[in-house]
Amino acid sequence: MIIPLASDHAGYHGKETVKKILEEIGHTPVDFGTHSEDSVDYPDFAVQVAKRVNDGEYDQGILVCGSGQGVCMTANKYP
Template identity: 45%
Template sequence: MIISIGNDHAGPNYKNAIVTFLKEKGYTIINHGTDTFDSVDYPDFGHAVANDVESKKANFGIVICGSGNGIAMTVNKHQDIRAALCWTKEIAELARLHNDANILSIPARFTSIEQAVQMVDVFLSTAFEGGRHANRVNKIACK
């Protein structure tokens, strides 16, 4: 499975921990994130991840910024993206189970690295439930 990841200056430590975790699990990583704490613009990294997921170059995406909001708003501008801003592994699970989210957005300033890795693990290991949720998910896109 291929995972595209992007982060701004709030997330290099988070990204590095997540990439290490994912590589240990055998995932292939496309890294669009910055490795420094110098101020950068999160949309530059978010759009790159969304493009990977939208074009099916990656199966899922992970985006990280300080609040998780700005980068989630950015990726959700893409037609086929359903990004979920998550603070807990339970929310991450429901984002996949009920919403078929394909990008996980992590708020680096409001979660620990350990929580972030747990969210990634749950997000990637949870399948979409379908059923009654499929009709709702189909109504999200404005095509």
């Protein structure tokens, strides 16, 4: 399964861990960033995954941030 991922700077290491696990179990992760611990705004990355899932390009996605609340609020704007 192809699974899109995104995170903000606080979730960067968690996203990288999830990406590695997905690859180990045979999935294909698509990383929409961020690609470092440099400070970023979570909506800029969460919306990239949420829109694509909403449009049917992917069945599901994984978003990671410091608390999980920020990316959740962003993703839930795309029913």
